[in-house]
Amino acid sequence: MVTSTAPEAELAPIEQAKKRAAFACGEKYVQSGCRLGVGSGSTVKYLVEYLKQGYQNGQLKDIICVPTSFLTKQWLIESGLPVSDLDAHPELDVCIDGADEVDGQFTCIKGGGGCLAQEKIVQTAAKHFYVIADYLKDSKHLGDRYPAVPIEVLPPASQPLLRSIPRDEGGSCQLRQATKKCGPVVTDNGNFIIDWQFEKNVSGRDWLAIQQRLANTPGIVETGLFIGCVDAVFFAYSDGSVKEIVNTKKH
Structure with missing residues (x-):
């Protein structure tokens, strides 16, 4: 198990939630040898932290990271993680990304950070797609949480x-x-x-x-509509809990 080196007390509650979601998803679905699509946005920076710790302590070996944006690529390089692209690795095992909103049918709105096209390209190259988010992104219908x-x-x-x-x-x-x-x-x-x-x-x-x-x-x-592609969502809540919601229609 990879544990966070930064005390959560130093983070705002919403950032604590993002971090817990990222670490929970990484712990369950990222393994040694994984070819991983790494998404974009504020929640993904905690996934990069998880990957960095696991790679440096030897728990995650021989992983390949394919970023979905320029900024994510910089995060990965600065963290000393192996970075590649879809030219070299056109088939990925897993893609993990954030979302601006996820409704009850696992339809997502993404693209608040402007990386939607590259995010969708990398997502479609992966066998499995997992979303990490805080509780504010959880909605019954699109538009309840994100306006566009x-x-x-x-x-x-x-x-x-x-x-x-x-x-x-x-x-x-x-x-x-x-x-x-x-x-x-x-x-x-x-x-x-x-x-x-x-x-x-x-x-x-x-x-x-x-x-x-x-x-x-x-x-x-x-x-920025992602439809029918999510395997599971990890929502982290203000009480400290993390809930994985599995899309049974894909399993």
Whole structure:
């Protein structure tokens, strides 16, 4: 078992929850020899901490880490972990990533950090996909916790898509703006992000059909909807507990 070296008391409660979820998932599903897709975001940094400790103390041997973003790659390199890519390792055993929201059907919204396309590419290369999250990401219906679906788009298509997506799917769209530079957020792939604020409280919404329509729209690279791919979710709660919820439809 790999244990955390940093006292949890030094972390805010929400960060403690993220760390417990990451460590619980890593302990159960990452083994020596694992070819691992490593996701992006604030919860994944604790997974990298888990991997670093296990690799350095010899409990995790011969692992290969394939990152889903530039930042995750930097975390892995700084931690001294073996880093590769899908060119060298096109088939992965496991992918572990965070999420912005997970509903009762294991449908996820991802992409709050702007890495959705690469995250989905790495996820689809893995045999199993596990989500790690704090209790604030647990919802009954999409939209209860997170207000929008991120959509990565080619820059020349951004203005037409800002109009066509609300016209065809309802709701409203905004081009995500950067906070440390003038202009829009630019992804690791050189694209823009449109945040589609979909209408809430729509009964019987078919997310798979929506995903297919959006994916077939010229100019859209990928959406932040992850449907039918999650094997299990690890939610960590404010009382210190971690609950693994298994998607029985995949088992």
